Amino acid sequence: MRIIDLLTVQGGTPRLRLLGSAVASSIGGVLLLATVNLAAEKMARTGFDQVDWGLAAVFIAAAAIYYYAEVFLVGRVGADLETAIDFMRVRILGRIRRADFVQLERVGQQTLFESVTQATQTISQNSQFIALALRSGILSAAVLLYILYLSPLAFVVVAVGVSVGGWIYARLGARLHRRHQEMMKEEAGLFESLSDLFDGFKEIRLSSRRSADFGLAIAEQFRHVGTVRLDVQTHIFNQFIIGQVIFYFLLAVVVFAIPAYGLGAHIDIVKVATAVIFIIGPLSGLIHSLGILAASNAAAEKILRLDADLAGIEDVIEQVEPRSLPSDFSEIHLSGIRYAYDGAGDDSSFAIGPIDLTIKRGEIIFITGGNGSGKSTLMKVLCGFYRPQNGRIDVDGTAIGSATMRSYREMIAAVYSDFHLFPRLYGISPDRIAEAEPLLRMLEMDKISNLHGNRFNRIDLSTGQKKRLALVVALLEQRPVLVLDEWAADQDPHFRRRFYREILPELRRRGLTVIAVTHDDVYFDAADRRYHLDEGRLNIVPSAAGA
Ligand SMILES: Nc1ncnc2c1ncn2[C@@H]1O[C@H](COP(=O)(O)OP(=O)(O)OP(=O)(O)O)[C@@H](O)[C@H]1O
Structure with missing residues (x-):
């Protein structure tokens, strides 16, 4: 993952720190689930007027672990990424100053501008999604392990359901990604036309026919971008709804299909169902953040590639010990x-x-x-x-x-x-x-x-x-x-x-x-x-x- 490469560009151990806090947050999350399940089970056995203060204490401790690990994780990823971006910006600007003139002309101002401003902005705006993806992935795995502990059969059913659901969701995501790329292209064209409007303001004002023609063309472009954007929104909504339906279907398998085959007696259906409901949050978080993460990853790739390209075109005069010339020349x-x-x-x-x-x-x-x-x-x-x-x-x-x-x-x-x-x-x-x-x-x-x-x-x-x-x-x-x-x-x-x-x-x-x-x-x-x-x-x- 290029975004992780970006995080580690300055050295240090951000990977370990992130992993540590994501694991802590996941442990906190699973502990919360297990405690609630245990308390409910106890209550069902001993009566609803009995409070298990020991379990309540465990619940509070788990909540505290979850909260602090989350705060640390999200805050730390954001801080680490901002530091890495600052570092890369300064390094890239330094490399631009030392680059070979001809080769820098070839790289072009647009690429430099996009990488130093837009790409870094994409990453810093979405830094929390890296934390979310990491934590959601680990938490989902931990809940699956908890289901395995409850019942190997339920685990197989849920794991197969999650895999099939994930596959359908990913297919929808790939289609969405293509439409999104199209939208970006259309929007770039729109941006170009808007630049024409500003750069050619005088020419446009001078000729009412050119102005009207330009107005029509740009309005058509706006309409087209609007249609593509609406299509993308519909895809996003569809993906979200289908994702939800897949999970409800999974829940239905647990509470209807398993007992229908007479297997319910061997499985604590209530606990498994609670776990499935619980896993919906982290899995949706994971899937949602993976799309955004892909954009951040592409942006990180852009920055790292530019950095490497610029490193490769350093002016040779920067690589040798400079020799002075006589101060007076003839x-x-x-x-x-x-x-x-x-x-x-x-x-x-x-x-x-x-x-x-x-x-x-x-x-x-x-x-x-x-x-x-x-x-x-x-x-x-x-x-x-x-x-x-x-x-x-x-x-x-x-x-x-x-x-x-x-x-x-x-x-x-x-x-x-x-x-x-x-x-x-x-x-x-x-x-x-x-x-x-x-x-x-x-x-x-x-x-x-x-x-x-x-x-x-x-x-x-x-x-x-x-x-x-x-x-x-x-x-x-x-x-x-x-x-x-x-x-x-x-x-x-x-x-x-x-x-x-x-x-x-x-x-x-x-x-x-x-x-x-x-x-x-x-x-x-x-x-x-x-x-x-x-x-x-x-x-x-x-x-x-x-x-
Ligand atoms: N970066 C470049 N890559 C390829 N060809 C170039 C590049 N820059 C200039 N040229 C070409 O070199 C030729 C000479 O350009 P140059 O700018 O040196 O001319 P000039 O004598 O200064 O012209 P003017 O009086 O119009 O400023 C032109 O034909 C131009 O197309």
Whole structure:
């Protein structure tokens, strides 16, 4: 059971603890049953005005054992599962941070999101059902043993009845499970349509025909999901009723069929019937919780599989002792770099290279090229996210490999075209935060957003404004190399001019090396050199033509 694997992920002995308390709870339960049966039998023999205080004391003790074992069991399972989930979440987040970039892209955000949020939620919401299933299973077995003690024949009858009933119930459950899966699929489709509604709100509002058409389609989807859900509810109800009928039928076998064959004289029918009535509770609990347990188990499987997958795609640079690079560099050299998506040699996949490029310290280099020519891909290779299949990157003659990659990445700050602005500054020491003010002024953001401590007081900004804040953060990192991917594309003409004519020269004065992807042909002269990418091939543009 994957849910139990999840429980034991941190080591310790939760299995034993659970089993111990489930056994204690079951002993308490059977003791309650046996005491009531014994007291009833005694009363029938000695008269109804006689109270056996000894048995009453045993009953209270059994009730206390049952109560405390149950409370411990349910509480403990919940606590153990929450601890395990917290542990797994932190471990998975750590693994995501250390994962190989390309392989993480393949895992996809959806899987990560589902496992870290929805799957963990399913488990923690249903933790009590694990305890219930365990306790109900053991208690049912204990009551069956009690019936065996009362009469081997009654035991056989009840065991066969329970097995047949269980089989019918499980068959119904399998059908229910299939319908449930269908319902989940339909609901996922509905969720997608709702996302369309929010993401495409503007487009929908702009066209009344699209809006009406979309409304009809989504209403139809709602109707369909409603029908499937009703069908699932009917299956659940049917299963419940049939389950109850099976038990009553079992009771009827005990009180009618056994005496009918003249076997009643050898069996204490009343005690067996009481035991059968008693076993209905734990058996229904077991069957009910098994369905929910299956969902928790599937969720645990999802989490554990993601954890294992992420462990398998840990970036190699995390597995080796990092080596530092000299703090001052003179040049970064890319030689014979070739990178192809989806593995080398696949003709259908896009590839860049072979690329030769030398970037000298303090230079401003522009990379230009049409849409899909490979500019962002080159930036990802340059930043060390994509490992080229051929070629190498050198810093002052030192080849960048697994051991030096971390130090190499530490040289680079970047604002990508699909940048993310964190509302908080992470990894920037408090004494550097004071340097943010002049940077915010330089980027004309000081009147719009400021740092309060290490947090921006506003990030509900336009894309161009957010990019300016992202550049502030990149500059606060004080790395020698700055990579900008179409940074100026979202800036207004005034600020675009300021960026190319004032800010870039200022960054050059500060000694930064800037590699910028740009389409702004008016300002190509702001670079020391310009390279043009054409279907993955990089060519220098002679300065007379470009700069
Ligand atoms: N993760 C990926 N897997 C496979 N192919 C990809 C992936 N990302 C990009 N590509 C392909 O690589 C090619 C180059 O993409 P890239 O984003 O580098 O272009 P670009 O020059 O930055 O384009 P744009 O100017 O439109 O931003 C495209 O044809 C794209 O389909």
